[in-house]
Amino acid sequence: MKDGLAEVADLDARDPLAPFRDEFRLRDGLIYVDGNSLGALPKATAARLAATVTEEWGEGLITSWLGANWVGAPQRIGNKIAALLGAKAGEVIAADSTSVNIFKAVTAAASLRPDRSVILSETTNFPTDVYMMQGIEAFSGGRLKSVTVDPDAVLDRLGADVAVLLLTQVHYKSGLIRDMAEVTRRAHERGVLVVWDLSHSAGAIEVDLNGANADFAVGCGYKFLNGGPGAPAFLFAAERHHDAMPVLSGWFGHASPFTFEEDYRAAAGVTRFLCGTPPVLGLAALECGVDLMARADMRELRKKSVRLGQLFIERMTARCGEFGFALVSPADPELRGSQISYAHPHGYEMVQALKERDVIGDFRAPDVLRFGLTPLYLRYADVVEAVERLRDICVTRAWDKPEYRVRAAVT
Amino acid sequence: MKDGLAEVADLDARDPLAPFRDEFRLRDGLIYVDGNSLGALPKATAARLAATVTEEWGEGLITSWLGANWVGAPQRIGNKIAALLGAKAGEVIAADSTSVNIFKAVTAAASLRPDRSVILSETTNFPTDVYMMQGIEAFSGGRLKSVTVDPDAVLDRLGADVAVLLLTQVHYKSGLIRDMAEVTRRAHERGVLVVWDLSHSAGAIEVDLNGANADFAVGCGYKFLNGGPGAPAFLFAAERHHDAMPVLSGWFGHASPFTFEEDYRAAAGVTRFLCGTPPVLGLAALECGVDLMARADMRELRKKSVRLGQLFIERMTARCGEFGFALVSPADPELRGSQISYAHPHGYEMVQALKERDVIGDFRAPDVLRFGLTPLYLRYADVVEAVERLRDICVTRAWDKPEYRVRAAVT
Numbered sequence: 001m002k003d004g005l006a007e008v009a010d011l012d013a014r015d016p017l018a019p020f021r022d023e024f025r026l027r028d029g030l031i032y033v034d035g036n037s038l039g040a041l042p043k044a045t046a047a048r049l050a051a052t053v054t055e056e057w058g059e060g061l062i063t064s065w066l067g068a069n070w071v072g073a074p075q076r077i078g079n080k081i082a083a084l085l086g087a088k089a090g091e092v093i094a095a096d097s098t099s100v101n102i103f104k105a106v107t108a109a110a111s112l113r114p115d116r117s118v119i120l121s122e123t124t125n126f127p128t129d130v131y132m133m134q135g136i137e138a139f140s141g142g143r144l145k146s147v148t149v150d151p152d153a154v155l156d157r158l159g160a161d162v163a164v165l166l167l168t169q170v171h172y173k174s175g176l177i178r179d180m181a182e183v184t185r186r187a188h189e190r191g192v193l194v195v196w197d198l199s200h201s202a203g204a205i206e207v208d209l210n211g212a213n214a215d216f217a218v219g220c221g222y223k224f225l226n227g228g229p230g231a232p233a234f235l236f237a238a239e240r241h242h243d244a245m246p247v248l249s250g251w252f253g254h255a256s257p258f259t260f261e262e263d264y265r266a267a268a269g270v271t272r273f274l275c276g277t278p279p280v281l282g283l284a285a286l287e288c289g290v291d292l293m294a295r296a297d298m299r300e301l302r303k304k305s306v307r308l309g310q311l312f313i314e315r316m317t318a319r320c321g322e323f324g325f326a327l328v329s330p331a332d333p334e335l336r337g338s339q340i341s342y343a344h345p346h347g348y349e350m351v352q353a354l355k356e357r358d359v360i361g362d363f364r365a366p367d368v369l370r371f372g373l374t375p376l377y378l379r380y381a382d383v384v385e386a387v388e389r390l391r392d393i394c395v396t397r398a399w400d401k402p403e404y405r406v407r408a409a410v411t
Numbered sequence: 412m413k414d415g416l417a418e419v420a421d422l423d424a425r426d427p428l429a430p431f432r433d434e435f436r437l438r439d440g441l442i443y444v445d446g447n448s449l450g451a452l453p454k455a456t457a458a459r460l461a462a463t464v465t466e467e468w469g470e471g472l473i474t475s476w477l478g479a480n481w482v483g484a485p486q487r488i489g490n491k492i493a494a495l496l497g498a499k500a501g502e503v504i505a506a507d508s509t510s511v512n513i514f515k516a517v518t519a520a521a522s523l524r525p526d527r528s529v530i531l532s533e534t535t536n537f538p539t540d541v542y543m544m545q546g547i548e549a550f551s552g553g554r555l556k557s558v559t560v561d562p563d564a565v566l567d568r569l570g571a572d573v574a575v576l577l578l579t580q581v582h583y584k585s586g587l588i589r590d591m592a593e594v595t596r597r598a599h600e601r602g603v604l605v606v607w608d609l610s611h612s613a614g615a616i617e618v619d620l621n622g623a624n625a626d627f628a629v630g631c632g633y634k635f636l637n638g639g640p641g642a643p644a645f646l647f648a649a650e651r652h653h654d655a656m657p658v659l660s661g662w663f664g665h666a667s668p669f670t671f672e673e674d675y676r677a678a679a680g681v682t683r684f685l686c687g688t689p690p691v692l693g694l695a696a697l698e699c700g701v702d703l704m705a706r707a708d709m710r711e712l713r714k715k716s717v718r719l720g721q722l723f724i725e726r727m728t729a730r731c732g733e734f735g736f737a738l739v740s741p742a743d744p745e746l747r748g749s750q751i752s753y754a755h756p757h758g759y760e761m762v763q764a765l766k767e768r769d770v771i772g773d774f775r776a777p778d779v780l781r782f783g784l785t786p787l788y789l790r791y792a793d794v795v796e797a798v799e800r801l802r803d804i805c806v807t808r809a810w811d812k813p814e815y816r817v818r819a820a821v822t
Contacts, residue, residue, distance in 0.1 A: 097687020099661030135660030249546035250510030276508020
């Protein structure tokens, strides 16, 4: 039945990242393949949050803004994230949500191209990216226009009217990786600035923002960075764009927030892209996740991610080949982020049935089963076992159970 | 020396809010008069956060979005805040920072007055309010203009060109209360919509948003609501304005966020003013503070706040009258929020010296000592003792100590 298991055990035994699994709180028996939606809990986080709450807030009270350096957290954590992404210290802050940071980055980039009107993206981009563009268009009073085209048509659409291109590096549904350096180069040739959404990249694949000559980027703290539910997001602005004026010009982006000046003066550097008071508790949890990620070798991480993906596909072919799954992710591992997605007409019901068998993945409409492969805490044996449990569902047609046939309002 | 202490002990003994103090973690000896900058830690918060982290995130992982109803937290907590502010359920959400919510509320209000161009505020408003207006002006491409006038000139400036008036109900420095109902009435007479910043009102004074026919409001979770450092803020939109289109049109404000539609469709009600993924950890802490506040009778709270303020002023007159303090707050308690501010040329040094004597207040440039009086955990005896320690500083001229003469970069 389970052929090749000796080789799999060997892969786990020789995995240089294997010790990281013990840094996470993960129940025995659970196979968590949804780290691309919400990363698992690092064991260090609970103690860190308890200290932040009880000691820093409870004891230090207001003095902890300086005493515990809460005030420096957005930059300090930003610098740690920068190191993961090929950016320099001083180019990244941790703040707000990804959506809000998209607004900041796109409006800042657009302000650097005042003679151009189009904000371009692809039709299948993660919805909030496009929604934010549509809000920007509506508010701009005709100056800016949100345009989406088919993924294949993006590069051809880079005309002289395009101010900003907003793209996600790793596609949320398929896992397809965009070539950041090449797309950025071609955009720059046409005078277009690029905002990269790294939500499914940061902590998942090797990213080299400055190597790609990137302009702006944003990304999510609660996926592969394991920063916790609704963790603060991050924003990257290349040093050469640090004179761009922020639209969300709040007091924490001011050059001197605590002298209470009447007029906005933007802080130097990426700090100007802060807005309101930093979310201290969320930042504390995020820092634990980032610190853990910082200890991992990103090259090893990527290597393992690719192997996990290959193993997953091999096992799916061998064990579930007859059940009509269609690979949605690119077959070429070079083109694929740290996830594997399959389409199946009973995808929704299967994801529910998997949950009952303690395999947590997720579903994306209309028919996609998405399996996040997080090399920091997933074992090769987990991948094998996940496919076995899926096979069991297919063999027994577990998806025919009536409780799986009613779709929840929220999927 | 300390005359009238028996009466003070009696006030504490008969204080119906006295039991609340024990709900907070507050060190013996500490007199914390900075709850208007960062509220104290409710004892319940540490356990709640530990459960949110370890059980909901650690055990429930992604399933807690529904299983622990993370997804409903912004509205659930919003409804609890609504009850404190004279708003209806469904009119308030907890989300983002106050600054970001100012952006949302002001742009939404402006969109309802497309034929008017001025966003008006007062020169002495809390800086981030005005900074956000300036960002809105810069981005609007000439459509909107940020105008500030002297506080006394605001009502006269309400001309036919004014779209939105942004005012803070309780002034951050002086504690002066604006008459929300009267200002709103006069603004509406001139066709102006009003956005109220309730950062120093919520949990501090009685607020009646719908009684005042308010349009929009925002406020802070980390002051009198005791939601923790950088807690999520809140936004109120009167039901009649629920068709206004949000500029920050993120996926959590979408009518159906989890079906991943390509175009933005605003959710019904105040939910459309959500933007990105809710900050679950910050919301959990905020809810503990709000739950505690919800148990207090706001009328009793206000009554005690007024008495604490009167006592503070009486003691200052009696014990520090000769040292040249000038009352910055209104002498009339009806016009004053839950704080007392004095100006003194050595204000900065005094605030530092008070800290060494375990009295934590704060300083606002150029010369204001600000004492937040939080009726939920401050005792009348604390007020008396705070003034005694200040007197000691004045008598011994403790502010002449060289370490107080160097101003920190952040004050």
